[in-house]
Every structure is written in C-alpha cells, then in structure tokens.
Amino acid sequence: MPLLSIRNLSVTFDTASGPFKAVDGIDLVIDSGEVLGIVGESGSGKSVAMLGLMGLLPPSATVTADEIAFEGRDMQAMSARERRKIIGRDIAMIFQEPVASLNPCFNVGYQIKEALKAHTDLDRKARQARAVELLQLVGIPEPERRLTAFPHQLSGGMSQRVMIAMATACNPKLLIADEPTTALDVTIQAQILDLLLDLQKQHGMAMILITHDMGVIAETAERVVVQYAGQQVERQPVATLFDEPHHPYTAALLSAIPERATGTRLPTIPGVVPGQGDRPDGCLFNPRCPKADDVCRTVVPPRQPPALGEALCHYPLGADPRAPGDVPAGFGPDGGFQEGTGRPADIATDLRGDAR
Template sequence: MPLLEIRNLSVEFSTTSGKFRAVDGIDVTVEPNDLMAIVGESGSGKSVSMLAVMGLLPWTATITADVMAFNGHDLRDMTAKQRRRIIGRDMSMIFQEPMSSLNPCFTVGFQIKESLKKHTDLDRKGRQNRAIELMQLVGIPAPEKRLNAFPHQLSGGMSQRAMIAMALACEPKLLIADEPTTALDVTIQAQILELLTSLQEETGMALILITHDMGVVAETVRRVQVQYAGQKVEEQEVGALFDDPHHPYTAALLAALPERATERRLPTIPGVVPGQFDRPQGCLFSPRCRFANAHCKAVEPVQASPEMGLALCHYPLSHGEPTNREKAS
C-alpha cells in the first residue's frame, strides 16, 4: 500500500477577480522509503499541492480530489483535530524560508520541544534531551547553547538545520522539503542536501523534495515528477528522465542547464507560465513549445503511456524528437 496516494487533486483560489486553478488534476504516489522530487518553474503548483495535503492552505482555497490518502487514512474526511494528530508527527514539512517560518518570539529549543509536547509522552527532561539529540543529528554545534537562541541569532544555514530538526522531531514517515536550499549559499546547499538524504537512508522515511533546481535533482533523488501550470506533465526515474525526457517542457528545462549548453548563449524557454487570465485553450505549454501545432493549441492532451513517462503531450518526445513528426510539423 502506498504511503501517500493522491488522485486528481485540484486546488482553486477565490480572488476578487474570479477563481484561479493553481493545481489541476495532479496525481502523486509515494511509497515507504521513497525518494522523489517535484520540479518545475515558479507558479507550477508544486508547493500548493503539498500544502493542500498538509491542510495548510487558507480558507480561500477549494480542494478537491478523488483520492487523498496517507498511511491508510483518508485525508478528505478528516476533521481539523484528526488531521493535527498526523501533521507534525507522521507527516512533516520543511518550509522555503526558515527565517520567516520560525517564530521570532520564541527560542529554537521552545519551538522544537513544542512538537514533542504535542505528539509524544516525553516529560520535560525527556523533551530537553530529545531536542539536544535532534540538534546534534542535524549538525548544529553546541546544541545546549543553541537551544536557547532566537531565530535572528542563527545564520541561514543554522536556521534551516533547526527547521529540519523540528520536522524530524517525531520521526515522521513522510518528510516534504519545500525548496530547502533556495536561500543558502552553494556550500551550505550541498551540506543540507547531504544531510537530508543521509537522514532518509538512516530513518527509512519517505522524502519529497520540491525544487526548481535540476542539478539538485540529478544528485539527490530516485524519481522525478515534473509539473507545469498546475499539471503533472511527466514522471520518470531520474536517470531515464535526464537521458530521454518525453515532454517538451522537461526537455527544455534540461537544455537550459549550463553544463548541457553547447552554444555560447544559454538556451531559455520563451514566455512565462500562464496565470489566471492567459491560460491557453489546448495544451498549457503550447505557447512556449517549439513543436506545437494547431492541434496542440486547440485540444487538451491526454497522458501518454508509462513507457513514455506519462507525458501530458499529444506528441511525446523520443530522444529529442516528436513521436509523430508529420503531425507535429
């Protein structure tokens, strides 16, 4: 049985100018001890889809799904009280900005021990010892001293490590890391990623890494799900994805990597991710796709076979070329 199973997840936000669909029919399956990444540009619905699973979206969001189950529990039918028993204990999340996610009014130690107090039977001394153990686990020196520090007294790397310690406090079965290295310099990024993957191996938890950095994906995960404009457009094992991407968007993302550039000018993807008022009628990527034709612009695509990476494309690519060149011309 999958640890996390999501089918046809959609999220709509009510705004003063109408409704905006940020997530459109996403499917996600995570097995125990899985290690996967969700990638895509900003505005692809990566964070929103996982925040919907966590139950952390505002009241303006309308969430629908055919299936939304975690560890055998149907998340759709849970009350807020029932969900709070799972969130923070069996399912945890590391948020994008540690400096804005940590409460500036409380010490780091208080915030780590708050989760332990909520979800475990440890007494005060036990919570203190566990907090020190967690700080050591994530590589924070002098943990007894750092527990009494406020967030503003920590560097960006230390704040991120403290966030990881909070997320791991109750030994979750699933950890969602939302852009965990975005605000950090390159050397600290490597340390945080190595820490997350080593902890995943040691504890056996499943890890979902949300990122737009394909270099990070190549070095970190086993399986990749690519999202664009709120839709899942491809899913493959990491090696197969880098060797033979099947969706034009995935291929364009990989072509934009500096280490893959063959010309002096770095390849780019023209245009931007469609928003509330500029969503095309057919394939959402068609205005930016060099292979798109009139059919692509008029008719919504359907998922291809698993052999073609479940690509949401009329003409999935094979080794860089559409499977049907005549139709795609």
Template sequence: MSLLEIRNLSVEFETAHGLFRAVDSVDLEIDQGEMAAIVGESGSGKSVSMLALMGLLPWTARITADRMNFDGQDLLTISQKERRKIIGKDISMIFQEPMTSLNPCFTVGYQIMEVIKEHLGGTKKELEARAVELLGLVGIPAPESRLRAFPHQMSGGMNQRVMIAMMIACNPRLLIADEPTTALDVTIQAQILELLQDLQHKRGMALVLITHDMGVVAETAEVVNVQYAGQQVERQNVVDLFARPQHPYTHALLSALPERATGKRLPSIPGVVPGLLDRPTGCLFNPRCQFATDKCRSTPPALHSKVLCHYPLVDGKPTNNHPGVSSQGSSGQEALGGNV
C-alpha cells in the same frame, strides 16, 4: 500499498476574477523510504499541492481529489483534529525561508520541544535531552547552548537545520521539503541536501523534495514529477528522465542546465508560466513550446503513458505523426527564442 497516494488532486482559489486553478489533476504516489522530487518553475503549483496535503492552505482554497490516502487513512474525510495528529508527526514539512519560518519570539529549544510535547509528550528533562540530540543530529555545534538561542541569533543555514530538527523530531514517515535550499548560499545548499538525504537513508522516511533545480533532482531523487502551470506533465524515474525526457517542457528544462548547454548562449525557455488571465487554450505549454502545432493550440492533450503531450518526444524529437517532425530538430530552440 504505498505510503502516500494522491489521485486527481485539484486546488482552486477564489479570486476577484473568478476561480484560479493552481493545481490541476495531479497524481502522486510514494512508498516508504522513497525519495521523490516535484520539479517546475515558480507558479507551477508544486508547493500548493503539498500544502493542500498538509491542510495548510488558506480558506479561499477549494481542494478536490479522487483519493488522498496516507498510510491507509483517508485525508479527505478526516476531521481537522485528526489531521492535526498526523501533521507534524507522521507527515511534516520544511519550508523555503528558514529566517521567517521560525517564530522570532521563542527560543529554538522551545520551538523544537513544543512539537515533541504536542505529539509524544514527556517531562521537561526528556524533552530537553531529545532537543539536544536532534540539534546534534542535524549538525549544529554545541547543541546544549543553542537551545536557548533565538532564531535571529543564528544564520539561515543554521535556522534551516533547526527547522529540519523540528520537523523530524517525531520521526515522521514522510517529510516534505519545499525548496529547502533556495534561500541559502550555494555551499550551505549542498550541506542541507546531504543532511536530508542522510536522514532519509538512516530513518527510512519517504521524502518529497520540491525544487526548481534540476541539478538537485539529479543528485537526490528516485522518482520525478514535472509540473507545469498546475498540471503534472511528466512522471519518470530519475535516470530515464534525464536520459530520455518525453515532454517538451522537461526537455527544455534539461537543455537549460549549464552542464548540458552546447552553444555559446545558455538556452532558456521563452515566456513565463501562464497566470490567471493569460491561460492559453489547448495545451498550457503551447505558447512556449518549440514543437507546438495547431492541434496543441486547440485541444488539451491527454495523458500518454505518464506524459501530458500530443507528441511525446523520443530522443528529443516529437513522435505521433508530428507534422513538422522532419523539418524541426533539437536546434529549433534558438530559432524560437527570437520569435517571442
């Protein structure tokens, strides 16, 4: 049995213009010690789906799912009180902005000790010793003296390390990292990712990494979920995903990697993720897809062997009797850029 199993998760928000579906039938399965990545642009519902799992969404959110099991427990039916016993302890989450995610009024030590005390208890001495140990573990120099430091006295990278220390304090079995490096310098990014990978290996925790950086995915993940506009468009293991992307969106994301660019100009995906008011009919990606056909514009695609597309790609070319398969190749990207 997998550690976490989510089936058909949807999250809707009540807005002034009606319901907005931020997450649309997403599945996620992760085993003990596995490392999964959720990839997509901003607004593709990556964070929202994980916040729904944690129970951290505001009251305007409506969460539905066929199944949401963690370690045999049904997260859909448990009470708030029971959920609080799990989150922060067995499932924990680190966030994008380390500078604002720590409370400015409390010392770093207090904030770490607080979570241990809440879930595991212990005397003040034990808590302090554990906090020092954790700070050392995440690579903070002179951890004893850092206990009494306030978040504003440390750098963003250091704060993210504190955040990690806080969230692994109770030995979670699943750690969700929501773009943990986005707000940090490039050199620090690599260090933080290395730290997360290292902790994951040593402790055998499962790790879900939310990111929009394909480079990060390639370096860290085993399984990758690609999300677009709230929908899960492709799910593959990392090697296959990079070698043989099947969804045009994945394909376009990978083409946009500087390392893979062949022409003089870096290819990009024209347009933006649709919002509440400009949701297209048919496939949600069709306005930005270089392979879109009339069928794509009218009929929403069904899941084809873990790919949400009418014409899954093979070697960068659409299959399934795509009408334009002979005339359009992988060079169509630039041509489309001019159209939009």
C-alpha cells in the same frame, strides 16, 4: 500498499477576479523510504499542492481530490483531530525561507519542544534532552547554548538546520522538503542536501523534494514529477527522464543545465508560466513550445502511456521518428537530447565538485 496515494488533487482559490485553479488534477504515489522529486518553475503549483495536503492553505483555497490515502487510511474522511495526529508527526514539512518560517518571538529550544509536546508523550526533562539531541543530529555546534538563540541570531543555513530538526523531531514517515536550499550559498546547499539524505536513510523515511533545480533532482531523487502551470506534464524514474525526456517542457528544463549545454550560451524558455488572466486554450505550454501547432493551441492534450513518460502532450518527444527539419532548436534528431550531454550521475558529480 503505498505510503501516500493522491489521485486527482486540485486546489482552487477564490479571488477578486474569480476562481483560479492553481493545481489541476495531480496524482502522486510514494512508497516507504522512497525519494520523489517534484520539479518546475515558480508558479507551477508545487508548493501549493503539498500545502493543500498538509491543510495549511488559507480559507480562500478549496482542496478536492478523488483520493488522499496515507498508509491506506482515507485522510479526507478523517476528523480534524485525527488529521492533526498525522500531520506533524507522521507527515512533516520543511518550508521555504527558514528564517521566515521560525517564530521570531520564541527561542529555538521553545519551538522544538513545542513540536515534541504536541506530538509525543515526553515529559519536560525528556523534551529538553531530545531537543539537544536533535540539534546535534543536524550538525549545530554547542546545541545546549543554541537552544536559547532566537531566529534572528542564526544564519540562513543554521535556521534551515533548525527547521530540519523540528520536522524530524517525531521521526516522520514522510518528509516534505519545499525548496530546502533556496537562498543558501552553494557550499551550504550541498551540506543541507547531504544532511537530508543522511536523515532519510537513517530513519528510513520517504521524502518529497520540491525544487526548481534539475541538478538537485539528479543528485537526490529516484522518481521525478514535472509540473507546469498546476499540471503534471511528465512522470518518470529520474535516470530515464534525464536520458529521454518526452515532454518539450522537460526537455527545455534539462537543456538549461550547464552540464548539458552544447553551445556557448545556455538555452532559455521564452515567456513565463501563465497566470490567472492569461491561461491559453489547449495545451498550457503551447505559447512557449517550439513544437506547438493548431492542435496544441485548441485541444487539451491527452495523457500519454508510461512508455512515453505519461507526458501531457499531443506530440511527445521520441514517440515517432522525426525528420531533422522538424526538430525544435536545442533538441537532437530523434526529438531528444544529443549524445554526450550528461547523465544524472555526471551532473550530480559536477555539482558536488562545484560545491566543494
């Protein structure tokens, strides 16, 4: 039985211009101890989907799903009180912009101990000791003194460590890390990723890592989901995805990794992720796709079989032999990347070398 199973999750916002579907029918399955990556540009619905799972979206949002099950229990059938017992204890989340996520009116110790008070039976003395222990575990020096610090007195990296301490305070079974290295310098990014992976292994917890950085995915994840404009456009094991992407959007993301670049200039994806007012017909990626034809512009694409990465595409890369003249710029003769453009392990090693 999977730890978390989500089927056909959608999130729709009521706006002044009408309803806007920010997340459109995504599926997720994650097992205990697994690291799942969710990758895509800003505006792909990565964070919104997980905030919908956590019940942290504003009243203007409507969350629907055919199934949301945690350890086999139907979360949609639970009362609000039952859900609160799971959210924050068994499922925890690290948010973007840690400085903004911490309450500026309370010191660090108070905020950590409030999380413990809400989800454990520890008394005041035990909560104090546990808070000190948590700051030690995340590598914060002088933890007793840091408990009295306010968020504005901490650096970005230190604030992120505090957020990780709060999220892991109750030893969750699933940790959702939403862009945990955003706005941090490269050295601190590497330290935070190391910390998250160490904690994940120590506690045996599953982790969903949300990011726009394919290099981070190569270094940390076992499986990866690629999202675009609220839709899942590809789902594969990370090594397979890096070796043979099947959706043109995935291939374009990978081609922008410096370690895979074959020319003097990095390839770019023209255009932007469509918003509420400029959703195209057919495939949502068709205005930016070098492979798009009239079918792509008019017909909603089918979901391909697992052998083709479950790509949401009419013409998945690698499905059929292609003539060199039909191959989009930046792709190899078989519709994939050319040899020698880097494997996940190579990219991870290069990133670590740069960080140090």
